[in-house]
Amino acid sequence: xxxxxxxxxxxxxxxxxxxxxxxxxxxxxxxxxxxxxxxxxxxxxxxxxxxxxxxxxxxxxxxxxxxxxxxxxxxxxxxxxxxxxxxxxxxxxxxxxxxxxxxxxxxxxxxxxxxxxxxxxxxxxxxxxxxxxxxxxxxxxxxxxxxxxxxxxxxxxxxxxxxxxxxxxxxxxxxxxxxxxxxxxxxxxxxxxxxxxxxxxxxxxxxxxxxxxxxxxxxxxxxxxxxxxxxxxxxxxxxxxxxxxxxxxxxxxxxxxxxxxxxxxxxxxxxxxxxxxxxxxxxxxxxxxxxxxxxxxxxxxxxxxxxxxxxxxxxxxxxxxxxxxxxxxxxxxxxxxxxxxxxxxxxxxxxxxxxxxxxxxxxxxxxxxxxxxxxxxxxxxxxxxxxxxxxxxxxxxxxxxxxxxxxxxxxxxxxxxxxxxxxxxxxxxxxxxxxxxxxxxxxxxxxxxxxxxxxxxxxxxxxxxxxxxxxxxxxxxxxxxxxxxxxxxxxxxxxxxxxxxxxxxxxxxxxxxxxxxxxxxxxxxxxxxxxxxxxxxxxxxxxxxxxxxxxxxxxxxxxxxxxxxxxxxxxxxxxxxxxxxxxxxxxxxxxx
Amino acid sequence: xxxxxxxxxxxxxxxxxxxxxxxxxxxxxxxxxxxxxxxxxxxxxxxxxxxxxxxxxxxxxxxxxxxxxxxxxxxxxxxxxxxxxxxxxxxxxxxxxxxxxxxxxxxxxxxxxxxxxxxxxxxxxxxxxxxxxxxxxxxxxxxxxxxxxxxxxxxxxxxxxxxxxxxxxxxxxxxxxxxxxxxxxxxxxxxxxxxxxxxxxxxxxxxxxxxxxxxxxxxxxxxxxxxxxxxxxxxxxxxxx
Numbered sequence: 001x002x003x004x005x006x007x008x009x010x011x012x013x014x015x016x017x018x019x020x021x022x023x024x025x026x027x028x029x030x031x032x033x034x035x036x037x038x039x040x041x042x043x044x045x046x047x048x049x050x051x052x053x054x055x056x057x058x059x060x061x062x063x064x065x066x067x068x069x070x071x072x073x074x075x076x077x078x079x080x081x082x083x084x085x086x087x088x089x090x091x092x093x094x095x096x097x098x099x100x101x102x103x104x105x106x107x108x109x110x111x112x113x114x115x116x117x118x119x120x121x122x123x124x125x126x127x128x129x130x131x132x133x134x135x136x137x138x139x140x141x142x143x144x145x146x147x148x149x150x151x152x153x154x155x156x157x158x159x160x161x162x163x164x165x166x167x168x169x170x171x172x173x174x175x176x177x178x179x180x181x182x183x184x185x186x187x188x189x190x191x192x193x194x195x196x197x198x199x200x201x202x203x204x205x206x207x208x209x210x211x212x213x214x215x216x217x218x219x220x221x222x223x224x225x226x227x228x229x230x231x232x233x234x235x236x237x238x239x240x241x242x243x244x245x246x247x248x249x250x251x252x253x254x255x256x257x258x259x260x261x262x263x264x265x266x267x268x269x270x271x272x273x274x275x276x277x278x279x280x281x282x283x284x285x286x287x288x289x290x291x292x293x294x295x296x297x298x299x300x301x302x303x304x305x306x307x308x309x310x311x312x313x314x315x316x317x318x319x320x321x322x323x324x325x326x327x328x329x330x331x332x333x334x335x336x337x338x339x340x341x342x343x344x345x346x347x348x349x350x351x352x353x354x355x356x357x358x359x360x361x362x363x364x365x366x367x368x369x370x371x372x373x374x375x376x377x378x379x380x381x382x383x384x385x386x387x388x389x390x391x392x393x394x395x396x397x398x399x400x401x402x403x404x405x406x407x408x409x410x411x412x413x414x415x416x417x418x419x420x421x422x423x424x425x426x427x428x429x430x431x432x433x434x435x436x437x438x439x440x441x442x443x444x445x446x447x448x449x450x451x452x453x454x455x456x457x458x459x460x461x462x463x464x465x466x467x468x469x470x471x472x473x474x475x476x477x478x479x480x481x482x483x484x485x486x487x488x489x490x491x492x493x494x495x496x497x498x499x500x501x502x503x504x505x506x507x508x509x510x511x512x513x514x515x516x517x518x519x520x521x522x523x524x525x526x527x528x529x530x531x532x533x534x535x536x537x538x539x540x541x542x543x544x545x546x547x548x549x550x551x552x553x554x555x556x557x558x559x560x561x562x563x564x565x566x567x568x569x570x571x572x573x574x575x576x577x578x579x580x581x582x583x584x585x586x587x588x589x590x591x592x
Numbered sequence: 593x594x595x596x597x598x599x600x601x602x603x604x605x606x607x608x609x610x611x612x613x614x615x616x617x618x619x620x621x622x623x624x625x626x627x628x629x630x631x632x633x634x635x636x637x638x639x640x641x642x643x644x645x646x647x648x649x650x651x652x653x654x655x656x657x658x659x660x661x662x663x664x665x666x667x668x669x670x671x672x673x674x675x676x677x678x679x680x681x682x683x684x685x686x687x688x689x690x691x692x693x694x695x696x697x698x699x700x701x702x703x704x705x706x707x708x709x710x711x712x713x714x715x716x717x718x719x720x721x722x723x724x725x726x727x728x729x730x731x732x733x734x735x736x737x738x739x740x741x742x743x744x745x746x747x748x749x750x751x752x753x754x755x756x757x758x759x760x761x762x763x764x765x766x767x768x769x770x771x772x773x774x775x776x777x778x779x780x781x782x783x784x785x786x787x788x789x790x791x792x793x794x795x796x797x798x799x800x801x802x803x804x805x806x807x808x809x810x811x812x813x814x815x816x817x818x819x820x821x822x823x824x825x826x827x828x829x830x831x832x833x
Contacts, residue, residue, distance in 0.1 A: 051787035051808045057766040062676060069683040078694055085691045085698055088683040196798040238789035362801050364784055365791035404765040404784045417650040417737070417757065418730070422781075426656070429782035430800070455685065511694035 002292065004302045008034045008269075011291050011305035013276045013320065016101020017564065018550035018571045019311030020258040021158075024228065025575040027267035031583065034303060035268070036293055038071075038275045039098030044256050048104070048245030050238065056403045060243040065105050067095040067313075071275075074315065074464040075452040078509045080332060084465045086455050092511065093518040094243070095313040099272070102313060102518060103254040103564070104245040107368025107400060108218030110161050110252075111561035112152045112569070114379040115145035115181040120557065123380060124390055132390060136473060137342050137443040139556040142528040142537035143573060145181045151572035152565060153184050159252035160224035160232050162189040162369075163216035177213045177373070179381045189221045192235065197353065197361045197433035198372035201397035204492045210374040215396055216565075217369030218252040226252075228261040239401045241368030251368060272296065277459060279308055279324040279547065287546045288326070294459070306586070307546045307578075310524075314553040318343075318449050318523035319464040327524070327534050327543050330448050332467075338534045340449035342522040343466065344558040345510070347393065347439035347474040349482040351489040352499035354411050355431040359494045362430055363402025371398040371436075374488075377481050378560040379440070389476040393439030393560040395485045402429065409434070411497035435489055437481040439504075441521070441558035444471045449523045470504035478504040519563050521555040526570070528590070536590040538582075539574035545588045548574055633673035633828035634704060640665055641722040642711045647760045649733040656781040657774070659760050667763030667772030668756075670821055673828040677704035699748055703755055710752040713744040767807045768817035771825075775816055779805040786810070 010026050012019045015037035023033045042048075058064050067073075067090070075084035096102030116123040118141040124132055165186045166176025191214035194202065198214075205212040219235040226232060235250040249256055262268050273296035280289045280302065290304035310317045321327055321339050330341035355361065373396035375381055384390060401407065409432040410424040452465040470478075482502050489498045503516055527533025530542040539554065541547040550571050552563040559566060582589060632640060647659035647668075659665075671677050679702035691698040699706060714736075715721070721732060735741055737757075739749040763772030765779070767787060773779060779786060786805040794801055807817040 050789065051806075054787035054789060055767055055769075055808060057762060057770055061762060061766075063681060068681055070681070073683050076695055078692070082692070083689065085689060085695045086683050086685070087695075088697045089681065091696055193792075193796040195795050199796075234792070236789065237791040237795040239791075240789065358798075360798050360800055362791075362794070364789065365795040365801070370795075402784060404779060404782060405762050408761075417733075419652050419654060422651055422654060422656075426781050429784070454687065509692075509694050511696070513694070513696045 002300045002302050004304065007290070007304040007306070008032045009305065010034070010307045010309060011036065011303050012309045012311055013291060014101060014311040014313070015099050015254070015259070015270060016096065016311065016313070017103040017254045017568060019101070019309070020254045020262065021568065021571050022309050022311060022550065022575060023268055024258050024262040025572070025579060027262060027265045029579040029583065030267065032267045033269070034305070035270045036274045036276055036291065036303070037099060037270065037272050039272070041099050041272045042245070042255070043099070044245055044247055044249060044253065049247035050240070053244055053247055054238065054240045056405050060403060061405060063090050063094060063243070065096060065098070065243065065245065066090055067097045071458045072316065073457070074466050075455050076466045076468070076512050078467070078469040079446065080467050084452055084467070086463060087512045091513045092516045093520055094515070095315065095518065099259065100253050100255040105243050106564060107242045108159075108251050109369040109371070109562040110156070110159060110216045110218045111565045112180060113145065113559050113561060113566045114179065114381070116380050117559050118143060118145055118148070120390070124384075127380065128384060132384065135444065136390070136471070137445060137532075137557070138390065139342070139443075139525070139527055139532055141526055141556055142533070143526065143570070148569040148573055149181065149184055151576065152569040154227060154572055155565065155568040157188055157227040158257050159218040160188050160220040160226055161216055161218055162191050162221040163187040164191050164213055166213060175213060177375050178211050179375045179378070187216065189224055192217050192219065192221055192367060192370050193237070194372060195361065195365065195370065195399050196359055197355070197399060198370070198397050200359065200492050200494070201372045201433070201435065201488065204488055205374050208488060208491060210376045212372050212374050215369050215371035215373045215398070217367070219367040219369050220250050220252065226257055228258065230257050230261050232256065235367050237365050237367050237370065239364045239366040239403065241366070242400055275459065276320065277323075277461070279310075279320060279326055281325065281544065286544060288544050307548065307583070309548050309550065311550045314520050314523065314551050315449070315464060317549060317551055317553045321524060321534070322451050322464070323461050326547060327541060329450060332445060332448055335445060338525070338530075338532065340523050341532070342443035342525045342556055343447050343449045343468060343520070344441040344443050344522045344555065345468060346517045346519040346558055347441050347470060347478045347504045348516050349437040349439065349478045349485070349502035349504065350500070351435040351482065351485045352409050353433050353435060353489045353492060353495055354409070354428055354497040354499070356494045356496050357431060359431055361399065361433050363399060363407060363432065366399040366401045368400055370400060371396040377484050387476070387480060389473045389480070391440035391442060391474070391477050391560060393437045393477070393481045395435060395437055395481065395488065397433050397435050399433060409499070412499045435485045437478065437485050438560060438562070439474065439478050439481055440560040442471055442473050443522060443557040447471070469510050475504045475506055478502055479506070519552065519558065521552040521558040521563060524549050524553040525556045526554040527556060530592045536588070538577045538589045539570065540582070540589050542588075542592050546586060548578060550574065630825055631829045633669050633825055634677060635665075635669045635672065638715070638720070639708065639711050640669070641720070642715065643668055643756070645721040645729055646733055646756060649729050650757060650760050651764055657777045659764055661774070662764050662777040663772040663774040664760050664763035667766070667770055668759045670771050670824055670828070671759060671762070672704040672707060674824065678702055693750075697751060699746060699751060701747065706747055706752060706755060710744055710747045713747060714742070769807060769809050769820040771821035776805040776807065
């Protein structure tokens with residue numbers, strides 16, 4: 001017997017960045033919000049303190065903050081002629097669980113999309129002609145940079161972002177990213193300190209005519225009171241950022257930046273250890289009536305609500321739609337349907353720089369967003385004529401960590417174990433930096449998400465099935481951007497050797513085994529055409545007007561940037577339209 | 593009287609290491625010697641000998657300790673006895689099928705049973721890794737790393753090698769609270785100062801940072817971590833030699 005609870009105004013699935021932002025904004029707007037989260041309650045103050053949190057085995061290797069595959073995983077294959085098999089162990093990407101979601105173990109690399117990124121199809125078609133997009137499901141987002149800018153700016157003030165503006169109200173500023181869209185306000189905090197390898201990268205990039213700048217960082221550089229009145233503290237460069245929570249209150253996360261200021265709100269209720277199974281629909285199928293979930297005792301509960309917000313991790317939002325029958329599933333045979341369409345990832349490559357003994361990188365001194373970056377080869381910041389691809393990536397000397405189990409850079413041709421390996425690890429550990437190429441990912445018809453026909457999760461539901469390999473476009477893009485990174489690496493001072501790795505190299509297929517990045521995007525994309533998008537430009541489902549969707553599942557294709565900034569800009573944009581329009585008069589906000 | 597001796601295991605694996613030349617001196621430095629009266633938690637003696645022999649090919653002794661000297665076998669023993677070895681974080685619902693390398697772990701084994709069955713089948717023919725000389729041990733590990741010439745039934749050779757190598761690195765470089773990285777051997781080797789990390793004033797300086805390592809359970813004034821793995825060893829002790 002399913003227990004039915006009293007109706008609430010809004011039910012929110014997931015207590016990560018977007019879920020807690022939705023709860024805060026909607027509770028303030030007078031909406032009674034129930035947030036349902038599958039994982040445990042936790043807090044930076046009580047759960048993430050050093051030195052216990054600085055446990056590489058527990059958090060980076062055994063992944064204690066991440067989703068457990070025994071409760072939630074997906075099946076995977078490179079192409080639809082293979083049989084998908086379960087991703088039995090976490091690897092390539094690390095969805096979170098618990099209060100704060102994956103937002104507690106992010107790095108804090110906080111970007112904005114380029115104005116041209118948000119109108120990718122029309123921009124490329126105008127500049128190069130439609131043919132450059134042949135075979136790609138590249139789309140416009142349906143929302144412009146100018147529309148998102150106030151919301152991107154607000155999120156900078158939620159996080160206390162540290163950086164140097166490159167474009168302040170249209171005026172180009174020295175030391176910032178000259179390619180970025182105009183900012184209405186400067187960064188709230190000054191940039192991070194630059195470690196010796198970052199200083200060398202900056203010098204060389206400048207000499208080569210590029211435009212280096214310090215990566216925008218949500219690792220806060222000064223004591224800062226955020227837009228909601230929460231207090232953050234300066235980063236200590238401890239080197240335990242990605243995979244870890246921050247007990248220093250220095251990495252902006254959903255718990256200290258939002259939860260703490262909404263937790264006592266009369267319109268806010270949080271239910272932990274509760275697994276949402278499906279969104280329920282009305283008899284006519286046109287609206288959602290609420291969600292059914294398993295509570296902390298394993299009892300099935302129905303929570304009715306006027307409005308349903310899907311704020312789970314990108315992949316699980318799509319899964320929830322598919323098992324609930326929301327929207328039309330994508331069919332790769334016919335190209336029809338939209339849920340699961342335009343799944344994309346991130347295309348990563350890197351150059352490793354091995355210095356002589358004059359340069360001390362001390363890699364254990366790091367921060368998640370400690371980087372010196374050029375954006376000269378990202379988006380359409382460079383001429384794509386005759387290059388054979390669209391998109392690009394930023395190139396960044398990053399010093400995020402030197403955690404000793406995982407960080408063993410060795411020069412090319414070093415054996416992978418044995419005496420020579422051991423010697424090389426010892427000699428290079430303190431004298432190395434990685435230069436990452438953080439590349440975009442286009443959507444193509446053959447990469448998609450649907451339900452697996454064979455494998456089921458702990459709740460008896462079919463696993464999400466991922467079919468993905470790197471598109472040819474992105475292989476060409478990655479090789480090109482990597483060649484530029486390698487050139488910079490070889491021109492740097494005091495360099496003895498340079499290594500390269502390209503996850504999207506020709507002849508190699510995408511693998512779920514080695515960690516790449518937790519930037520899974522698409523599958524429930526935003527747009528202005530219901531035949532190619534799941535939600536309209538306000539994040540509202542075309543087929544069910546009281547369902548709003550948040551997160552990177554909205555991205556029509558993935559940017560050359562980390563997703564948290566763009567997806568939070570979209571979240572505040574959606575919440576703005578919910579608060580100031582939809583909730584007064586619930587209806588489809590666009591005509592299908 | 594224990595029915596087992598880590599010291600005896602060590603003497604046997606000494607063919608490629610310092611122990612063969614100066615057993616007394618090397619033993620004094622060795623984790624096994626200190627733990628000689630402690631029973632294993634998961635491994636048996638022959639599994640321990642195999643893992644010690646293989647681990648010391650992967651990370652041999654030089655100016656810094658070998659893997660086994662740094663407590664890696666003790667670390668692996670505890671890991672296999674604990675949640676990780678028993679399959680925590682591993683989705684083990686069937687059906688099982690041979691996947692592509694890109695699809696990752698597809699065997700029904702837990703890490704502990706993978707390693708137990710893998711070692712048993714590798715040594716099924718009667719030749720034990722521990723009995724080979726240094727060159728032959730290296731050649732064996734080389735072949736194992738490439739998956740060449742082994743049929744281990746439902747134990748995928750590449751997965752077995754990758755799993756052992758991952759555990760060896762974890763044991764050499766993880767915080768000493770887990771039983772490896774004895775006296776910060778791995779951290780001393782590379783210059784990692786440990787878990788107590790506050791670098792605001794140093795991060796932009798081009799200079800060495802010669803702080804001695806301190807782990808999560810560092811005992812002030814000793815240069816060592818507290819042995820927090822001891823309770824787990826006691827809890828999981830096996831009557832086996």
